[in-house]
Amino acid sequence: MSRLNLLEETRYEKLPVTIFSNQVAASKAVARRIADLILARQQTGEQAVLGLATGVTPIQVYQELVRLHLEEGLSFKNVVTFNLDEYYPMQPDAEQSYVSFMNKHLFDHIDIDKANVHIPDGALSREKVEAFCLAYEQKISAYKGLDIQLLGIGRTGHIGFNEPGSAPNSGTRLVTLNDLTRSDASRDFGGKENVPTKAITMGVGTIFKAREIILMAWNAKKASIIKKAVEGEISADVPATFLQLSDNVEFILDTGAASELTRFDTPWLVKDCIWDAQLVxxxxxxxxxxxxxxxxxxxxxxxxxxxxxxxxxxxxxxxxxxxxxxxxxxHTITGWPGGKPDADDRQRPERAQPAKKRSIVFSPHPDDDVISMGGTFIRLADQGHEVHVAYQTSGNTAVWDDDVLRYVEFSMDFEQSQGRDTTVLKALYDDMRAFFKTKQPNQTDPKPVQTIKGLIRKGEAIAGARFAGLPDERIHFQALPFYDRLKTSKQVSFEDDIVQTMDLLRAIKPHQVFAAGDFADPHGTHKVCFDIILEALNRLKATDEWAKDCWLWLYRGAWHEFEIHEIEMAVPLSPEEVKRKREAIFKHQSQKDVPVFPGDDAREFWVRAEHRTGETARAYDELGLANYEAIEAFKRWIF
Structure with missing residues (x-):
């Protein structure tokens, strides 16, 4: 591409952007730039001064730096670091502290002199914070400023913890965290109520003093805020837009994070296009x-x-x-999600044959099936298909501790009413109450508590699936092992999860598989579950004849919906069917009112579901098509 064409294509972008095919390649490139700086400074006997970030985004950069140290001998003896921020108050040995984060992902694995490591002190008394912040700025200045400053970006557009309203000349200071920022951190703290309300952060002005600023962002969850930061007007409402004023900044993105930039999202506005059917x-x-x-x-x-x-x-x-x-x-609209028998199916989303299909709905959590495709689920059963549902995880994380005590109390009362001994139950109950009194944020529950929470979700899921019309023998509980493993380690194997899924698929031999394609799930479970299904189907396709004629449909709705141009099957729901779907969702009583992890949408799941399917129906109506009460949307995945 010529320089002129590139300038035209990127004319909406107000700062330099480099895009990599995936975050691994991008992270390695950033790590290489840091390593080259360190090596260059070693040649001149100088120190390299790094501004470091925390959160998920830079983890792979740190992993690559550790690899360069262990495998290629990169020394960090001449490196001085300053971290962007820290929660306040926060003890340095707390699991959620950024001291713990940096030690775990970088400092404990390299030869850096710990005296050269600087992280804001979240354990200070309030009256000492202001003096500490001033001293932090002075230390950075004493080293003649930062050579490279790494940044992530929050969904509010914050850099460091410079939330909306921050000034472009702000220095290191104590700030109040935005509600959305605290919501995003809630899983690390075992609930938003446990997330600190304040933090110590370098200011935007501090960041600007760096000789090189690299902002990194991965996956489509960050795409909308990246578009605002890169193409939007400079505003304190989105602090990252202040970076447009710097001559030393570069955004490094993967394709997902870049997906809403004009040149990718609406390319016809900036260049001539190859007009294939999907783009038209x-x-x-x-x-x-x-x-x-x-x-x-x-x-x-x-x-x-x-x-x-x-x-x-x-x-x-x-x-x-x-x-x-x-x-x-x-032609995407159909009242026959399993295919219409004896119909000309050349312009229909699903095949007409076989008239009665074997279908399996995979549900990452025990309620995603009815929340996201409850109307279609019920319709498939009503139309006589052999419908199965597989709940991939126990969902035990998302049950309130109070519910556990309530169920055990019920069990004890019932046993007593039957004249049975409750000694064992009483001892278990006392242990649980004692644990809950001292339970720390994000602390892993003991096995009996996990079991009871899983059984609560299981009972609700059975009730929901029965309501949809399924017999008990078609309700499957996988409780895939990765779900509990990831609570204690981020490095896990998924092989047994894949094998278990292959065994279930082989037993059913489905014509249709429905899987959650809602990768905006802030907790990542949906994406892991989808990857397991996809790997299982790909392996089976190589060995099992039935798998070659199996179609994989993706559903969304728990967190957001497909765009209209993406939809390949749209199943309309009548007002009565919307009501039936709502009643199926109501079977999940532990998730009603306020779920444990609501994300940034505080509405109940049934309200979200009805809003999103209603919005899809209105979008079809506004395009000039029929006006339905609601539409559940699906996209086919070719594997």
Whole structure:
């Protein structure tokens, strides 16, 4: 690509952006730049001064630096570090402290002089904080500033803990954390109520003094805030936009984090495109939604005024384009998610044959099935298909401690009413109460507590699946081992999870597999569960004939929905079916009112589900299609 073409393609971007195919490659490139700086300074007998970040984003950078030290002899003897921030108050030996984080991921594995390590002190008394912050700034200045400052970015647009409202010349100081920032940290602390409300952070002005600033972001969860930081107007509402004022900054992204930048999301606005069928569909739907017009009312002028003149010229006349896209969207709508028997299926999302299919719905948590595709789940059963459901994890993390005591108390009362001895139950109950009184944030529950929490979720899931019309023999509880393993270690094998999933699939031999494709799940369980299913299906496809004719459908809805142009099967729901779906969700009583980990959406799951399926239906209506009460959306994954 010529420099002129690149400038045109990136004209919406107000700072340099480098994009890598994945975060591993990007992390290695950043680590290499740091290593080269360290080596160059060693040659001149000088120190390399690094500004370091915490959180998930830089972990692989630190892993690569550790590898370079252990395998290639990179020494950190001449390195001085200053960390961006620390929660306040926070003891340095606490599991959630950034001291613990840095030791675990970097400092304990390299030869750095610990006297050269500087991290904000979260254990100070309040009256000493201001003096500490001033001294922190002075120490950085004494080393003639930072050579490289690593940054992540929060969903509020914060860099360090410089939340919305921070000034561009701010220095190291005590700040109050944004509610969304605390929500994002809630899992590490065992609930948002345990997350500190304040933090000590380098200021935006401090960061600006670095000779090189590298902001890293991975995966599509960060795409929307990256677009604001790179293409938006400079505003204290998004502190990362202040980086547009620096001549020394570079954003390093993977393809997911870059996906909402104009050159990738709406490329017709900045360059000539290769107009394949999917891009034409996306562009026409975007144009209709932008102008708030039905597809069939779009004009040539609309195309020309919104960067789509090339499409009109190459594929026009535009009314023919409109009709083609309208028909494609219309053909995604079906009341027969298992295929309509004896119908011409050439323009239908699912095959007509076999008329009665074996279907399996994989649910990462014990309620994702009814929350995300409850209407379709019920419809498949009503239409006579052999429907199975597999709950991939126990979901025991998301049960309140109070519920455990309530269920054990019920069990003791029942046993007593039958004249049975409750000595063992009473001892277990007393142990649990004693544990809960001293339980620390994010502390792993004892095995009996985990078991009871898992049984609570299991009972609710059985009730929901029965309500959907499934007999008990088609309700499967996998309780995949990775779920509990990841509570104590981030480095786990998934082989037994894959083998267990293969065994279940081989026993059922499904024609359809439904899996959660909602990778915006803030806790990551959905993505892990999907990867396990995909690996299992790929292995089976190589050996089992039935797997070659098995279709994999992705559903969403727990956290967000598919975009209209992505949808390949849209299952409309009547008002009565929406009510039945709601009743299925209500079977999950431990998740009603306030779930343990709600993410950044405080609404109950049934409210979220109805809102999202209602929004999808309204979007179809606004494009000029039929007006339904709700639509559940699916996308086929070719494996």
């Amino acid at each position: 569909k996306k562009a026409v739907i975007w144009l209709a939604q932008t102008l708030k017009k039905p597809i069939l009312k779009l004009t040539e002028e609309d195309y020309n005024n919104h960067g789509m003149a090339q499409l009109a010229t190459e594929k026009g006349p535009v009314y023919n384009i409109n009709i083609d896209i309208f028909n494609k969207v219309q």
